[in-house]
Amino acid sequence: MSTLTSIRPERRRRPVLGAALTYMVLILTAVLFLAPFYVLLRNAFMTTPEVTSPDWHWLPSGLSWANFRDLFADTERPFAQSLGNSLIMAALTAPLSTLFASMAGYALARINVPGRGIVLALIVGTLMIPNAVTFLPTFVVVGALGGVNTLWGMVVPGLFNAFAVILFRSFYLGFPAEMEEAGRIDGLSHLGVYRRLILPNSATMIASLGALSFIEAWNSFLWPLMIGQDPTQWTAQVALSSFVTSQTINLPVLFAGTVVAIFPLVVMFLVAQRYIVEGITMSGLKS
Structure with a gap:
């Protein structure tokens, strides 16, 4: 006991x-x-001497809102307009790229057409090509079409996401065939089945990949830097990089701009984190 x-x-x-x-x-x-x-x-919220001081300070001596005021008052770097450009770019890229990837994924998974396997192999093959290899040809094509310093020049090349297509294909492979057969009995075409049955049942996957696409578009730097050569076409990331030059480095304003720039991403992540996890889990990566 x-x-x-x-x-x-x-x-x-x-x-x-x-x-x-x-x-x-x-x-x-x-x-x-x-x-x-x-x-x-x-x-x-610190001043320049506090930021560059060799002594560590846990908190600033005072809340220096002047950094945020100087950030938006700088006429050479229109940060407010840059935030607007980033918002427009991300708001267009996220839904359009997700929709295109969903349509392509559904076609590869459910529409039996000749050459479907070859198309899928080509899409997978594009994932093995480094972005540095395709960057210059893409810039030459977009520049020849007059896309420099234009909104469409920044948005259009980012609308096609091979990885999202593969995820959607894997997701749609797990859909019950009975759902599509019921739609065909009602006289729906492939487009009708996709629009009325498949798309509404893909909300979680679309929300997760749409959120990831928004974050990726908002954080993109190199392509907007090359296309948006005029300061009025800068995105937030390009505008932030202009605070660090070979002549001057304005660290407090740079940190203030970074706080402002990441705020939409923090809100996006807090709102969509459940959908991101569920969407990637539901994809399954089936063959």
Whole structure:
């Protein structure tokens, strides 16, 4: 009896110790991930001497809102307009690229046409080509068509996402065939089945890939830098890079601009994180 009594508390301690260890690891991981955001916010409200000081300061001596005022008051770097350009670019790229990928994925998964396997192999093959190889030819083509310093020149090349097409194909392979057969009995074409049955049941997948596409378009730097050569066509990322030059580096304003630029992404992630996880999980990557 005494032996059983001594074993029970020991068994109770193990789950408690395991839970405590798990919480410690989670807290440590959260601190490591949140540390850059803390430094970013801290520096955004500091003055230049405080940011460049060799002594560490946990908090700024005062909330210097002048950094944010100087950020939007700079006429050489129209940051407000750059934010608007980024928003327009991301808002157009996310839904259009997701829709095109969904349509292509459905066609590759459900429409039995000759050469479907060859098309799929070509799409997969594009994933193996580095972006640096296709960057210059794409720029030459877009430039020859008059796309430099235009909105369509920044948006159109990003509308075709091979990886999203493969994910949608894998997702649609798991759809029940009975759903499509019921639509065919009602006289629907392939387009009608896709629009009325498939698309409404793909909301989670579309939301997840749409959110990821929005984040990718918002963070894109090299392509908008090459296409938007006029300051009025800069995106937020290009405008931020202009605060670091060979002559001057305005660190406090740069940190303030970074805080403003990442705010839409933080909101997007908080709103769509559940859909992102569910969508990638539901894709399944079936062959």
